[in-house]
Amino acid sequence: MRESQAIQRLRRIATSPAALGLADDTALLDGLILTHDSIAEGVHFLPSDPPASVGWKLVAVNLSDIAAKGATPAAALLSLALSGDDVWDMSFLDGIEAACESYGLALVGGDTIALPAGAPRVFGLTAIGRAGEAVPLRRGGRDGDALWLVGTLGDSAAGLALLEADAAATGVLVDVYRRPVPQLAAGQALAPHAHAMMDVSDGLLIDTMRLAEASGVSASIDLDVLPLSRAFVAERSADAEARMFAATGGDDYALLAALDPESDPLRLSLPSGTTIVRIGTLSAEGPLLSLVSGGSPVPLPERLGHEHRSNPASPVVDSD
Amino acid sequence: MRESQAIQRLRRIATSPAALGLADDTALLDGLILTHDSIAEGVHFLPSDPPASVGWKLVAVNLSDIAAKGATPAAALLSLALSGDDVWDMSFLDGIEAACESYGLALVGGDTIALPAGAPRVFGLTAIGRAGEAVPLRRGGRDGDALWLVGTLGDSAAGLALLEADAAATGVLVDVYRRPVPQLAAGQALAPHAHAMMDVSDGLLIDTMRLAEASGVSASIDLDVLPLSRAFVAERSADAEARMFAATGGDDYALLAALDPESDPLRLSLPSGTTIVRIGTLSAEGPLLSLVSGGSPVPLPERLGHEHRSNPASPVVDSD
Numbered sequence: 001m002r003e004s005q006a007i008q009r010l011r012r013i014a015t016s017p018a019a020l021g022l023a024d025d026t027a028l029l030d031g032l033i034l035t036h037d038s039i040a041e042g043v044h045f046l047p048s049d050p051p052a053s054v055g056w057k058l059v060a061v062n063l064s065d066i067a068a069k070g071a072t073p074a075a076a077l078l079s080l081a082l083s084g085d086d087v088w089d090m091s092f093l094d095g096i097e098a099a100c101e102s103y104g105l106a107l108v109g110g111d112t113i114a115l116p117a118g119a120p121r122v123f124g125l126t127a128i129g130r131a132g133e134a135v136p137l138r139r140g141g142r143d144g145d146a147l148w149l150v151g152t153l154g155d156s157a158a159g160l161a162l163l164e165a166d167a168a169a170t171g172v173l174v175d176v177y178r179r180p181v182p183q184l185a186a187g188q189a190l191a192p193h194a195h196a197m198m199d200v201s202d203g204l205l206i207d208t209m210r211l212a213e214a215s216g217v218s219a220s221i222d223l224d225v226l227p228l229s230r231a232f233v234a235e236r237s238a239d240a241e242a243r244m245f246a247a248t249g250g251d252d253y254a255l256l257a258a259l260d261p262e263s264d265p266l267r268l269s270l271p272s273g274t275t276i277v278r279i280g281t282l283s284a285e286g287p288l289l290s291l292v293s294g295g296s297p298v299p300l301p302e303r304l305g306h307e308h309r310s311n312p313a314s315p316v317v318d319s320d
Numbered sequence: 321m322r323e324s325q326a327i328q329r330l331r332r333i334a335t336s337p338a339a340l341g342l343a344d345d346t347a348l349l350d351g352l353i354l355t356h357d358s359i360a361e362g363v364h365f366l367p368s369d370p371p372a373s374v375g376w377k378l379v380a381v382n383l384s385d386i387a388a389k390g391a392t393p394a395a396a397l398l399s400l401a402l403s404g405d406d407v408w409d410m411s412f413l414d415g416i417e418a419a420c421e422s423y424g425l426a427l428v429g430g431d432t433i434a435l436p437a438g439a440p441r442v443f444g445l446t447a448i449g450r451a452g453e454a455v456p457l458r459r460g461g462r463d464g465d466a467l468w469l470v471g472t473l474g475d476s477a478a479g480l481a482l483l484e485a486d487a488a489a490t491g492v493l494v495d496v497y498r499r500p501v502p503q504l505a506a507g508q509a510l511a512p513h514a515h516a517m518m519d520v521s522d523g524l525l526i527d528t529m530r531l532a533e534a535s536g537v538s539a540s541i542d543l544d545v546l547p548l549s550r551a552f553v554a555e556r557s558a559d560a561e562a563r564m565f566a567a568t569g570g571d572d573y574a575l576l577a578a579l580d581p582e583s584d585p586l587r588l589s590l591p592s593g594t595t596i597v598r599i600g601t602l603s604a605e606g607p608l609l610s611l612v613s614g615g616s617p618v619p620l621p622e623r624l625g626h627e628h629r630s631n632p633a634s635p636v637v638d639s640d
Contacts, residue, residue, distance in 0.1 A: 003432045006402060009410065013417045016426035018395055027428035029395050029448065030352065034429060036397040036446060042436040075338055075349050077356040079399065079444045082326060090329065097333045106336035108347035109354055111444070112323045116362040120439050124399045124431070126356060126446040128349065 023138050023214045024198070025065045031131050032074070035065040038124040046160075048167040051088045053178035054123075055095025061201065062127035063103055063182035064253040068199040070136060070191020071129030073103050073184065078110035079124035084117070092123075103184060134192045141196035141215030141258035143284040148265055150186045150255040150276050152229040153204055157249025158236055172231040180253040186276070187255055189268045196258040203250040203305020208280070209289040211256060218286035223247065223293040227277045240293065250305050258282055343458050343534045344518070345385045351451050352394070355385040358444040366480075368487040371408045373498035374443075375415025381521065382447035383423055383502035384573040388519040390456060390511020391449030393423050393504065398430035399444035404437070412443075423504060454512045461516035461535030461578035463604040468585055470506045470575040470596045472549040473524055477569025478556055492551040500573040506596070507575055509588045516578040523570040523625020528600070529609040531576060538606035543567065543613040547597045560613065567611075570625050578602055 011022050018029045027034040037058070041047055045054045059076070066073055078096065083089055100107050105127065115122070159177030162169040183199075190197060196215055200207045204221070212219035223243045236242040259265060265276055291298040331342050338349045347354040357378070361367055365374045379396070386393055398416060403409055420427050425447065435442070479497030482489040503519075510517060516535055520527045524541070532539035543563045556562040579585060585596055611618040 003402065003434070005406075006400060006409065006413075006432045009413050010398070010400070010427070010430075010432070013413065013420065014427040014429070016395070016428055018426060019428040022429065025429070027395065027397065029428065030350065032350065032352070034395070034397060034446075034448075036399055036430045036444075038399045038401070038431045038433050038444065040401070040433060040435050040439070043434060075336065075347065075354070077347065077354060077446055078330070079356055079358045080326060080330070081358070081360070081442070082323065086325075089326065093326075093329050093333065100333065106338060107330070107334040108336055108339040108349065109334070109342060109345070110330075110356045111358045112326045112330070113358050113360060114323070114363060115360050115442065116440050119360070119442075120436050122401070122435065122439075122442045124356075124358065124444045126354075126397055128354075 020137060026069055028131065028135060033066055033069045033071040033129040033131050033135070034126065035062055036124060036126045037062050038122065041121040046163060049178060051091040052095035052098070055092040056099045056179050058123055058125050059096060059099030059105065060180045060182050061253065062125045063105065063184060064180070064199040064201065066127055066129035067182045067184045067187035068197050068255055069129065070132045070134060070187050070197070072132070072188065073105040073127065074130050075106045075108045075128045076100065077126040078107060080110060080112045081122050082112060082114045083121050103182065132188060132191055136191050136194040136197035138196055138198050138211050138214035141211055141217050141282045143217055143282060144261055145195055145258040145282040146261045146278050147219065147221070147280040147282060148257045148259055148276055149227060149279045150183050150274060151252060152227045152232065152275055153252050153254060154232050154236070154246025154249050155229050156180065156251035157245065158232055160251065173235060177251065180251070182253060183255045185271045186274055189270055190255065190257050190265060193263050193265065194257040194259055198256050200252045200254040200256050201250060203248040204252070205247050205289060206305030207256060209304060211258065212282065212288050215282065217282045217284060218288060218290070219280060219282055220286070220290045220292060221280040223291055223298060225277055225279055227275045244301055248301060248303055248305050340457060346389055348451065348455060353386055353389045353391040353449040353451050353455070354446065355382055356444060356446045357382050358442065361441040366483060369498060371411040372415035372418070375412040376419045376499050378443055378445050379416060379419035379425065380500045380502050381573065382445045383425065383504060384500070384519040384521065386447055386449035387502045387504045387507035388517050388575055389449065390452045390454060390507050392508065393425040393447065394450050395426045395428045395448045396420065397446040398427060400430060400432045401442050402432060402434045403441050423502065452508060452511055456511050456514040456517035458516055458518050458531050458534035461531055461537050461602045463537055463602060464581055465515055465578040465602040466581045466598050467528070467539065467541070467600040467602060468577045468579055468596060469547060469599045470503050470594060471572060472547045472552065472595055473572050473574060474552050474556070474566025474569050475549050476500060476571035477565065478552055480571065493555060497571065500571070502573060503575045505591045506594055509590055510575065510577050510585060513583050513585065514577040514579055518576050520572045520574040520576050521570060523568040524572070525567050525609060526625030527576060529624060531578065532602065532608050535602065537602045537604060538608060538610070539600060539602055540610045540612060541600035543611055543618060545597055545599055547595045564621055568621060568623055568625050
């Protein structure tokens with residue numbers, strides 16, 4: 001069963017308005033934003049990843065969903081499966097603690113279990129944020145909106161590729177893969193102005209398609225303007241292949257926001273050093289997702305991003 | 321690492337008042353009761369258990385924690401690891417849906433992942449309840465309080481023993497093991513009158529010791545009055561050995577409440593058929609837990625209950 005099939009079944013159960021149609025990776029209950037992400041060894045992290053970074057990443061990926069709704073971190077519940085390796089487990093908890101402290105997230109509960117011997121490690125975190133005055137959903141994008149991206153693309157996927165080639169690889173890209181930074185301040189600044197917002201976790205192209213689909217509009221992305229870091233360009237260059245890699249790699253934890261074309265998010269009070277770029281447009285007509293480069297159309301690649309499955313980077317084309 | 325050691329480390333992280341010192345299996349945030357339970361194949365359920373019953377049980381064990389705080393079910397987030405067996409997974413979701421519908425719990429979100437091939441199934445649920453006017457914690461028990469128990473003991477452990485002897489076993493005890501019923505209405509009725517309350521999930525003796533420890537008092541239990549079902553007595557008899565089995569078996573999802581000795585919970589409006597029995601007393605002096613039968617002291621058994629570890633019923637003696 002594909003993740004998408006399971007979600008179809010879950011949508012028939014999750015009929016409460018608080019579920020937001022399961023379209024947003026978050027729920028909204030009593031002014032609280034609720035989200036849960038689980039990670040498994042060999043799927044979402046490498047057995048060789050430092051355990052403290054695994055703990056950090058579990059918190060950060062949840063907070064990225066909180067950021068995408070413009071909310072403020074409040075509390076978290078941890079599902080901790082003891083691995084039988086005390087040193088590993090304690091270091092993992094150090095990473096959980098560091099991330100919680102960094103972002104003001106109070107660990108308030110959870111569950112501790114053991115898995116059968118030899119089972120891959122699995123962890124989960126439920127993060128709860130307090131909503132601000134506006135909660136931009138995926139479905140709010142409108143004809144004519146400008147698509148803005150906060151953060152750079154491809155760093156994490158490039159870091160993972162380095163680690164897959166050499167488990168002892170180090171450097172900026174590896175660091176970004178292991179310790180993503182949720183865009184909380186930018187999310188809070190953008191939320192009151194965004195018609196729609198989500199985080200980019202599975203790849204820009206697949207996630208943009210999801211926003212367009214939820215909003216009932218078409219999205220167009222200009223590949224030439226995608227924000228790439230200096231470390232990424234040094235590793236992969238900035239040619240068409242590298243740009244497509246960045247647009248489909250995933251694990252970016254960037255923010256994608258649909259704003260009125262008259263809005264200028266560059267005037268907002270964003271944290272210094274924030275990368276924010278206008279990457280495309282929403283429109284009423286056309287295919288769900290189209291790409292341009294040098295002013296010319298570019299065919300969609302076979303792989304738009306990934307669903308998290310047994311294979312860390314299984315290709316998937318959304319057939320909708 | 322034992323579960324108890326991990327919890328000690330987690331307590332140093334979870335310093336927010338909302339965490340309630342991680343003493344209650346639940347947190348309290350903005351009038352909401354938050355809890356999370358995870359279950360793993362081969363630890364918390366049997367590979368041969370019907371998948372719909374596994375889904376039901378995951379919801380029910382979480383709602384038992386909600387019941388113990390006198391709260392009303394509101395919303396849940398599901399961590400769903402796809403097993404690769406579509407029929408199993410869909411039936412599991414049928415069980416989730418049935419339990420959510422039965423208890424008015426709205427599924428509002430979660431995460432769907434795949435595990436590496438061959439990994440044991442692991443699921444998690446975060447349940448959220450709306451607190452009533454009173455939220456009885458474990459730590460509120462007082463010298464002189466009467467200990468009351470809602471529900472019967474030992475049925476589930478007896479059902480598990482039947483299944484371990486014969487995976488095709490059926491009957492009332494097997495049903496109780498597979499489809500526990502959270503005592504929500506009784507929890508709501510008792511909460512305004514209870515000084516302390518918790519659910520009995522790991523075994524009456526270990527859980528009572530935890531309540532006594534959290535409250536800074538001693539607990540005494542009269543083994544002769546422990547409530548046993550007719551099905552349990554038919555299977556195991558009601559002798560001393562059977563009573564000790566019932567007091568330590570776990571998976572009961574009964575409620576344990578400490579009430580003022582003047583309170584009479586039999587006068588409360590409880591659902592018809594509710595079993596509620598006074599089983600003991602809290603006092604300022606004495607060992608953390610003591611047992612009596614026929615008016616005479618009974619030594620504590622080596623095994624007071626179980627922590628959930630790789631071995632489904634690993635013995636543990638709380639050393640505090």
